[in-house]
Amino acid sequence: MISVNHYLLLSAILFAIGTFGVLTRKNAIVIFMCIEVMLNSVNLTFIALSRHVGNMDGQIFVFFVMTVAAAEAAVGLALMIAFFRNKDSIEVDDFNILKW
Amino acid sequence: MENLVQEAIQNVNLQAIMPSLVLSAFGMILLMISVFSKRGRTTHVAWLSVAALVITGMITLAGWNHPQSGFAGSVLLDNFATFFSMICIVAATLTILMSDDYLKREDFPVGEYYPLILFTTAGAMWMASGTDLMTIFLGLEVLSVSLYVLAGFFRDKLSSNEAGLKYFFLGAFSTGFLLYGVALLYGVTGTTKIQGIAAYVQANPDAATNTMFIAGGLLLLVGFLFKVAAAPFHMWTPDVYQGAPTPITAFMSAGPKAAAFAAFIRVTIVGLEGMQGELTSLFWLLAVLTMTMGNFIALSQKDIKRMLAYSSIAHAGYALVGLVAWNTVGLSAIMYYMLVYTFMNIGAFAVLVLIGKKGEDNLTLDGIAGLGYKKPFLGVALCIFLFSLMGLPPTAGFTGKFYIFAGAIKAGYVWLAVLGMLNSAVSLYYYLRIIVQMYFKDPTEDFAWVSLNLPTMVSIIISIVGVLYLGIMPGSLMQLAKLAGL
Amino acid sequence: MADNLLSIMTFFPLLGMLVLLFIPRENDGLLKGFTLAVSLITFAISLPLAFDNVFTTSGGMHYREFSEWINIGNYFQMNYNLGVDGISLWLVMLTTFIMPIAVLSTWHAVEKNVKGFMAMLLLLETGMLGAFVSLDLFLFYVFWELMLIPMYFLIGIWGGKNRIYAAVKFFIYTAVGSLLMLVAIIFVYYYAVQSGAPMNGFGIEEFYKLHIPYHAQFWLFLAFGFSFAIKVPMFPLHTWLPDAHTEAPTAGSVILAAVLLKMGTYGYVRFAMPLFPEALPTFIPLLAFLSVVGIIYGSLVAMMQEDVKKLVAYSSVAHLGFVMLGVFAMNLQGLAGGMIQMINHGISTGALFLIVGFIYERRHTRLITEFGGLAHKMPIFATIFMIITFSSVGLPGTNGFVGEFLALMGAFQGGLRWYAVFATTGVILAAVYMLWMYQRVMFGKVTNPANEKLKDLSGREIAIMLPLLLFVFWIGIYPSTFFDKMNPAMEQALEQMKSRQVAVVEVAQPTVATIQDLK
């Protein structure tokens, strides 16, 4: 029988993978995708717990997370495009005029 | 079906969201106005948004002492929320006042800027009044997304792009942790309502030792700690503050930070009461770490905006002290401190807005040499703000710091207070460096480009009045902060 | 008028400053004249205090003013609580007295940004007066920190070559101490709240009666003491002083020496000692030791200085060592000596800084080697300098003697005897460094051609010095004017401290929970 813990662990693994990606990738878009992986793992947690707990709040939360993800995607990609126009790159190594 | 609508309508309590509702409405109207305005004509949008904020402010104040809750417990417009909302409104007003001329100078007069600030403020209000993690989360996102845009607003300027991007990525990243925390809390308590979480823990004391609960609480706080720029989640702050348009930096350091603190306080004090033991020790450490990081790194900064960014990290550390205290004095102190900080920091940035050249390359220590002689009023104003940031009487910074540390000492955290004071002593150095440049060095430039335009001056003067009034007669607002306590 | 004399006196300079801001900045003469007038009027306002005989009969606080300032219910409460007693009386008078002199001394010395300079002087005066008359710890702290700001600017803008370093050092050094004191102040307050003792905001008179357990007093005294020790400054916390003095403009040095340093000693007498009398015995040996080291060390270092101003600055370290030693003697003679020595130091060292200012204005150097033989060219100057020098050395008949004598005499009683013996050697060393300096500057042949054309003191300069000379002899010959008004207050203060110390021994301390339990 697949219990809620299975889902929780699976989402933990996905969360960790997402984190790993954020920490290791240099391409901004890929980093953004990794963040999406993290958010999705959270979503999975929510939905699993929602069923476990027995109310809909978690699922509603997922609904909003998706909304937020969409909004962030729009803004984030717009920012990347703006940056790309100026620097012709979206490598995070190039985000380095602001430091120290 | 009829029943459902009835039920939904019953939950609606517009009074509980009236300020944010009005503000959002104004935001949308202004959005339309700016869309239909001629290119480059934004002044009227600015003034209208100021009017919108003033009206919202009056509506907000009208709700003082009339707590309203609604939307099935999603929101509670109590004094606490009102107080923080007012801080955000003040911050937004002061920011908008200084923005119009700035945008024109930077050659980017885009009307949407103002509605975005209004939306940010509305988001901040939801954060402050939200009693459901969902409301808070969405308020936070409205605020954050607007700020991502505002930070990266100068899309043709690399530093602004970079600021926006960094803020965006790290913000999204921290959102991941926050959400994970919410999810875990939800798993343990079955609800996302703050009150519900508290009630569950009260009913099931084991929950307080449940590792999932603890981890959830901590991960949730990571999101807030990120927003208030507490170490080690502070690292975005200097880069973003430096790269963002200066008025936005000013705004970010005051309004959104206050909102973040509002949500932070409500979540910790009400929702995570069961974790008091863990959290106070955690905050103790983070407070010290934050102020130390902020103050120490600020010492070696040359760029004033960046220096003030580090200073704002340090101030977040001071404010955290109020949370460590975990008593009414400490909490009121945070509110009061955020108000004070709004005046002094926005004031300081307003001066920077005025003295910057296009592109703002001159906002370095060397760039402001002799400012006090060439522009006496700005010099004096900046001095007042800096002294307030240092925490010297008779400025608001002092009374604020006093309030904060009074809370800590009352709660017995004398050593924390001592470390905080030593930290302020360290901070004196870099604030003084600015004054040294302004007054003790001979001017190298004539500052002829500085135009003392009315709105910015109004903003500076309001800030000065605020700083001095709160410094000399802090009683009334301290009292209000007390009444606004949870 | 009499009801709120202290308020009027304290805030009149501030008012003056605000008015000053509306005087056009080009009009130097008006700015200076106006400031002088304001300071003189302030002095006039304060005069009734000096002539009021109520101080001779009662040691308590007089000219009380009280109103609620900040009241946050059970959080905290601060009051606007003013009063003056025999201990603060003469320090207030010294402040109002020295200000016009300081203003006059800048007549030609300050060329740049006169307006700012005058504004800072007036702001400083308000800060100093406020600190002396505050009876509420919080209010005191506000004024105490307020003084830093104008002084910082005075040093930083109008100072010498190395002024930035000096100003920043002065500022941060003093602020470090005061910030720790702030922690202690808050602690005392909440301790009082928690112990349920009658309170009046941060009013010190109520705090005097507080029974704080020893271990808390220990730390509290440390915090207060540290802060005041920096301000005094006591060895080894003194290094900001030579820098600040050397770089500050004449008026700044004068005020710094005459009044600001007294804040530290006054702080001990008014706050640190009576608030924490039980911890006091623990610290007295250390503090007395540091005072003595300060005396000898300050003198030895002063001896070798090449810069006149620095020499005077180090001599301050030594002089204030006498003050502190007297105060820590914990008897009437010592305390009286310490108190009068505060005044003396204000007059003598203030005068010395003026003198240094006079020659600096003429020659733009303060190096001793640049001078020599000035007595030929400037006989009046030489005479005045001589008198002040001997006042500083503590020659009987001048003010310096009365203070030093009493301070040492007090210290000879009881446990400080050996410290006092060593302190008394300071009497010798003072003569060494002062006279050597005098000799090198004034005696000998004029070897430096730049000194050939020096002019003697002008009428204004003599007018500045005359009041100081008057007090040099007045205090030296008839100090009773001052003691009569000081004694009751000092007796009361000592009584209070001693009774509390005794009470500790006799009354078993009720088990007072530590403040940790407030949580």
Added chain:
Amino acid sequence: MYSYLWLIPFFPLVGSIINGLLGKKIKNETVIGSIATVLMFFSFLVAAMNFFTLLGDSVKVHELVVGTWISVGDLQVNWEFLLDPLSAVMIMVVTGVGTLIHLYSIGYMHGEVGFYRFFSYLNLFAFSMLMLVLGGNALVMFIGWEGVGLCSYLLIGYYFEKKSAGDAAKKAFVVNRIGDFGFLCGLFILFWTLGSKGVWTLNFMQITENAHLLQNGGIIVTIVTLAFFLGATGKSAQIPLYTWLPDAMEGPTPVSALIHAATMVTAGVYMIGRMNILFAMAPTTMMTIAIIGATTAIFAASIGLAQNDIKRVLAYSTVSQLGYMFLAMGVGAFSAGIFHLMTHAFFKACLFLGSGSVIHGMHHAYHHAHLHDDPQDMRNMGGLRKKMPITYITFLASTIAISGIPLFSGFFSKDEILWWAFGSTRGHWLLWLIGAAAAGMTAFYMFRLVFMTFFGEQKTDPRAKDHIPESPLTITIPLMVLGFLAVVGGYVGIPAILGGSNRFEHFLAPVFEHAQHLHEIEAHGAHATEYMLMAISVAVAVFGIFLAWTMYIKSPELPGKFTAKFTTAYRVIFNKWYIDELYDFVFVNPCKKLGTFLWRAFDARLVDGVVNGCAWVIKGIGAGLRYTQSGYLYNYAMAMVVGVVVIVGYYIFG
């Protein structure tokens, strides 16, 4: 009469103030000099009236309170004066000699730029000295005590353009201050000790009355008296603090006469006399005083043997004579000490003034010949007795007096001292021996001085030698008066053994008797012994004179041979036993080095280094931490994750 006591110091004070403030305007030397001298003379008149009133009065102690000075708690100090036989003698000496020297100065200081300044100082000195002797409590005395130090400073430094003068002045004051340190310590301990017995006072009469409260011979009283004695050694130029006095000769000669011979330097003796009751209680101190006095007497005399500067010889002679006085005090011969003080004031003032007259003449001659030779070097003098007859005669009389030749004043006082040194209950034959030897040396070097100056060939530069005049009347009148006193001054104290009644001792008895009786201090011995001792000392003196005559008149080449033979000894003595160098080496230079070290190394490096080091370290940490802010997104994210892991981990596992 006694209620006008305050007038005595008041007159000179007025003079000082008038001359000090207005002297520059007055300009006229006669007026300035007259003001000072006349006021001094008034003072003398009042003193004399008081003195004679006291002589006829049965009550010998009178106090006059003028007003309060310091009143703090138990400490009540008044402005008060005390007139008793002791202070009466002193005021007579001070005002008398003082008036004469004022008069002398008018002539001597003629033409000086700072003429008014000089008289102002001189009057101030008189004021201070009178405060010292009249002071009714230790603190008023201390005013005078330091006041004379101040005036000494001012007057030694009168020729302030000369570096040596400035140095000497400073040295005088500083060394005096070392003494004052002792004085103050003694005062403080005395005050608190008596206070702890219930007597809070600094008043001399009350101290005397309550001295019995202190333990006789106890540690306290010994320390107190030793501390006071330290004060006395400073003021009265005793070992180890004598070095300032020879240097003090940089001052104008009248100053040397008044301050450094007749009055100020005797203050220490006076002070011991004033507190005799305390000293009598401390035998250890008394012994110390006697030993130091005797040692100083012979030691200074030995230096005097080889000096060539006329004033320096006199200076060492003064030190030596002061040693006698201390010897007297130390063996309990209080009145003898005071007696010698008085006679010494006469003859030594006369000697100094005489030497001043000589210098004045020499200076005049050199000035005339435009030479810059040292007018004080005896090797350039000789044969002056014909040029300056009055000076010569008075000088010779005083020299005889100081040498202790019978019938002259010095004989009586010196012999009295030597007798006590031998025969007192607190004396010892060794003390006598040293004293006698010193007397012989004194006779030798004094006559050496006379012979070198007034006898033999005139060795002055030929261009100047004919222009040495006798001094004017203002100078010679004081010389004559003092010379006369030097001869007859001793007759007030002819001891019983020589058929006198020692009226001087009787007059002072009320002051000293009490202590002497109480502590059984008396000189006893057979008359024969006394005669024999007297004879021996006279013989020694005569031998000294003879030796001087042999060496400097009969065979002038002898000294050269002598010095050639004992080079080392001569050099040591000529260089004053290298004491100044020793002090420089042991105290002055280490102090300077220490000061420099403390400043440059300790203060600037260590103390300030710690302060700046703190700032530096903090800034350094800040600069280091700054690099955590690398600007790279993934680093920031990594920091966040680290934070999360650590925080969550800690609380999960903790």
Added chain:
Amino acid sequence: MEAFLFYLTAIVAIVSAFFVTKCRNPVNSALNLVTTFICLAVFYVMLDAPFMAAIQIMVYAGAIMVLIVFVIMLLNLGLAVKTRYTHALVGGGVLSVLLLFLTNYFLRAGDASATGGEITSAVIASYGHTELIGRAMFVDFLLPFEIASILLLVAIVGAVILSKRKV
């Protein structure tokens, strides 16, 4: 059967998620991400949340991924340069493993203790998932829903401002 499906999907999800982080070509990453999303949608279905599965596909796999791929194409991104920052790789790896370990620990040691809510599988079956969602959203979470609309407005405005070529 359920377990088999779970494990299969889980493995696919993990592997594809891992490839998101490892592919050098961003387009490949994007496609892997889509795979992950679809796997999650499968889980949602298994968790009685078909509506969520539907919007997972529509919003995420549909809208967001299209946007991302569009941007990748727009910017014409090439292969990622070979990563030089091994310390980042090591650090990231270690940290992620630690994080995983940590989550693993607290998930096992803790326990999702709140159970017994009224929404059981039976309730979902009888009312229908969408209706339940709608009820919750419009009755209990009306305010967040409205806020979300503002959020989207802000995002649109922001995206327009930031990426429009001319103001």
